[in-house]
Amino acid sequence: MKRLFVAACASSMLVLAPAAFAQESRDALIRTEAQIQSLNAADAAASAPDAFAEAQLRLTEAKSAEDKNNRKESTWRSSEAALNVEIVQERIKLRALERTVSEIETGIATLRRELNS
């Protein structure tokens, strides 16, 4: 009886494990695709064109791997795409900060001119 139970458990794990892995890679793919879509394309293209293109390319590759049931490759490409999305987001923030620096510098220059006039 005990042997029968252990055998049943082992069989269940063998059947369920690939299914869980498939679900995980699909979730990662969907999550990454949503992240890319949430980016402002104009900002992304202006702030980090390489990373943005890389993210889109890896997402395409992930989809292709997913279609071929290559879960491992799908997960890797999704994580690479997600990392590039994160880089794009940080560079968009950086660009905004750099613009702020520039605006303040211009403002200070104007103030100095007015003060010295």
Add this chain to the structure above:
Amino acid sequence: MTHFLKSSAGIAALSLFLGACASAPDPSPRLLSAEASLQKAKSDPVTAAAGRTALANATTSLRNARESFLDRKDDEYTHAIRMGEGYVALADARGKQSEANRRIEDLNKQRSEIVLAARSRELNVANAATADAEARATASGRVAADAVADSATSEAARQRAETLLAAMKSELADYEQQKTDLGTTLVLRDLQFASASDVLSQGAQGRLAPLASFLSKQPATRIQILGHTDSQGSETYNVDLSARRAASVGAYLTSTGVDAGRITTSGRGEGVPVATNATAAGRAINRRVEVTILD
């Protein structure tokens, strides 16, 4: 045989060397470049602090990449190197953000200082303008006060002059009066002196009494007394005589209480005739004493 053995040994050694080379390949330029970038990022204090987690992930990924490369696991290597490069780029972006934030903080401080300086300058300008306006107002007030004082002085002078004129009209009506540049001149033609003398007769003193009375009532009034003669006698004598007679009139007035400091006397002799000296009537007109009540 020996040659064969030597050749076999050489081939075996070469095979071993090539095998060793094949089992431990040099890391790819891409991996070396990624590792160099990681070291550079770690050595930058700002990037190291702002991108700590990303750098830790990059370190792990690049270690995996190196192992996969050495194990010739191409897929694993490709994934690991991409992740390693990505994490280094992420750390770099976060480091730059931190720098930009620090710069913004500095610039905001600078801007505040400049605005403060500008306000301080505006305040100084405003204070200077206020002080200037106050000074002008004070000066203006002083001018106004002076004007009021001048006006009061003028009014008082005008009133004094009117009083004096009224008094002259009423009290000195018996004298012949002429208006001159110096004031009002009383012409006394009928003053009697002893012949060739400066001594006033009793009648002459009576004739001067209204003038003495007037002067006692007008203590601020000053007079000038000029003596004149006709042309008889020498000129020097006449000048001296006229001067003495003017002085006699002054002395008389002083004796009635008029302050001597209010009186000046002088003799003109025959030098200023007002009628002909050819006739007795004319000479009588020329012999005179003129008392000018000075304005």
